[in-house]
Amino acid sequence: MLKKMEKxxxxxxxxxxxxxxxxxxLNVFDPDSKKKKYYVLVEWPYTSGDLHIGHWFTFTIPDVxxxxxxxxxxxxxxxxxxxAFGLPAENAAIQHKVHPQDWTMKNIKTMTDQFQxxxxxxxxxxxxxx
Numbered sequence: 001m002l003k004k005m006e007k008x009x010x011x012x013x014x015x016x017x018x019x020x021x022x023x024x025x026l027n028v029f030d031p032d033s034k035k036k037k038y039y040v041l042v043e044w045p046y047t048s049g050d051l052h053i054g055h056w057f058t059f060t061i062p063d064v065x066x067x068x069x070x071x072x073x074x075x076x077x078x079x080x081x082x083x084a085f086g087l088p089a090e091n092a093a094i095q096h097k098v099h100p101q102d103w104t105m106k107n108i109k110t111m112t113d114q115f116q117x118x119x120x121x122x123x124x125x126x127x128x129x130x
Contacts, residue, residue: 018119026070027078027121035075040066044081044130047107048092051114063120070121079126080115082108104129 021027040062045055066078083089084104093103108129115122 014117014119018116021119021121027123028125029077029079029123030075033075035073038066038069038074038076040069040076040078044083044128045111046086046088047082047084047104047111047129048088049107051111055111056118059115059118059120063122066121076121077126078122079128080112080122080124081128081130082111083130084108085130 042059042062045051062078066076069076082104089104089107090100093100096103098106112124112127116124
């Protein structure tokens with residue numbers, strides 16, 4: 001019989017399952033696989049700061065779709081990229097009195113960590129920065 005939880009504490013489970021998915025390489029695309037291929041692409045975010053609710057909203061449906069396809073034996077290509085070449089990132093760096101390259105790289109690290117904490121099934125081996 002299952003023990004009833006007094007209060008749901010997501011942090012108790014998130015790290016375990018994130019590691020499990022990573023170890024099993026559930027998010028990894030294999031270009032040589034004989035499985036049917038499926039391509040998922042989401043508009044890449046600007047590197048102007050932390051993720052916000054719009055990012056979470058934008059990535060949720062493609063993430064669910066990629067999981068569904070994987071569960072149905074498709075070889076899913078779900079790459080990630082960041083739009084680092086533009087005024088939003090440059091203006092944010094200037095506003096914070098930081099060199100744009102330093103600002104951009106710091107935000108890429110932060111945003112990548114946030115997407116991974118979110119548990120997205122993005123294949124990080126295919127990350128691109130424009």
